[in-house]
Amino acid sequence: GDSDGGSEELVLTPAQLIRSLEQAWLNEKFAPELLESKPEIIECVVEQLDHMEANLKRAKKGDLKVSVHRMEIERIRYVLSSYLRCRLVKIEKFFPHVLEKEKSRAEGEPSILSPEEFAFAKEYMANTETYLKNVALKHMPPNLQKVSLLKSVPKPNLDSFVFLRVLERQENILVEPEMDEQREYTIDLEEGSQHLIRYKIIAPLVASGAVQLI
Amino acid sequence: YDRLLRIRALRWEYGSVLPNTIQFHMSAEEVEWFNRYKKSLATYMRSVGGEEGLDLTQDIKPPKSLYIEVRCLKDYGEFEIDDGTTVLLKKNSQHFLPRWKCEQLIRQGVLEHILS
Numbered sequence: 001g002d003s004d005g006g007s008e009e010l011v012l013t014p015a016q017l018i019r020s021l022e023q024a025w026l027n028e029k030f031a032p033e034l035l036e037s038k039p040e041i042i043e044c045v046v047e048q049l050d051h052m053e054a055n056l057k058r059a060k061k062g063d064l065k066v067s068v069h070r071m072e073i074e075r076i077r078y079v080l081s082s083y084l085r086c087r088l089v090k091i092e093k094f095f096p097h098v099l100e101k102e103k104s105r106a107e108g109e110p111s112i113l114s115p116e117e118f119a120f121a122k123e124y125m126a127n128t129e130t131y132l133k134n135v136a137l138k139h140m141p142p143n144l145q146k147v148s149l150l151k152s153v154p155k156p157n158l159d160s161f162v163f164l165r166v167l168e169r170q171e172n173i174l175v176e177p178e179m180d181e182q183r184e185y186t187i188d189l190e191e192g193s194q195h196l197i198r199y200k201i202i203a204p205l206v207a208s209g210a211v212q213l214i
Numbered sequence: 215y216d217r218l219l220r221i222r223a224l225r226w227e228y229g230s231v232l233p234n235t236i237q238f239h240m241s242a243e244e245v246e247w248f249n250r251y252k253k254s255l256a257t258y259m260r261s262v263g264g265e266e267g268l269d270l271t272q273d274i275k276p277p278k279s280l281y282i283e284v285r286c287l288k289d290y291g292e293f294e295i296d297d298g299t300t301v302l303l304k305k306n307s308q309h310f311l312p313r314w315k316c317e318q319l320i321r322q323g324v325l326e327h328i329l330s
Contacts (some may be wrong), residue, residue, distance in 0.1 A: 070312075070314070074313075087254075117258070120254055120257070123257075128215075191246065
């Protein structure tokens, strides 16, 4: 949409909100790295779930609609939990890199960690560092004791291949060659088309919502 | 570090209270790591999802059906379900109950989900 520079209010119908949640969930599931956090979506979904629960409590007992709404609540809660769990797994897996990326984030750049995730990540790091210091390193010679977690914990593999569906037509996407002999070339991504491509190439398009990982 | 990852997995599989048989095999440092980890996780889960928080260790599988077949492992007594009716949970009795109501009791070891 067109932006006039001010902050846009997120006004979505419940259906659109759940769709946004599902899109964020799938992207997070299939992206090799931790994606931008979406606190607005989470907040609205939680509110939506509370609202639906409250409605159910007021409904007539034995009403058939109750089952259908209950199913929907369970489904949404599953997607939300799965999404947040997926993020936690990545945060724990790549913790030194995730924290480093967040610390060196420029002003105005979107955050990959929510404040709560940031606290969790810091605690995880401190906890793990303490453990390693107390256990592994006291048995090693002093010069090896300064272990850099940034170096020893592997980074996400951004070269892994992902499936995607194009939501907004993209032109002239630069593809770097895998082998030295090939030259780099550009491709156009037609709306609605599906591709198998290296994540690194299309990472910005996931963030902008131009493509959907599947 | 590999052991740590397995200990971390324990929190997600067994819950926040580790069976003694497992704790027996853990070093003091590992137990400390586990306790700090579960506390940190609990804080995070409380911060998400409104007043009660969102227990992320539940809803691990997508919901396939509203009702599930369960077997009662211990005597529990009367258990109320949504429409006001109560069920008597006696050891070895089997019931067809709403899934969301059973999850807690399954975790506590009172009920067992019968997978056909």
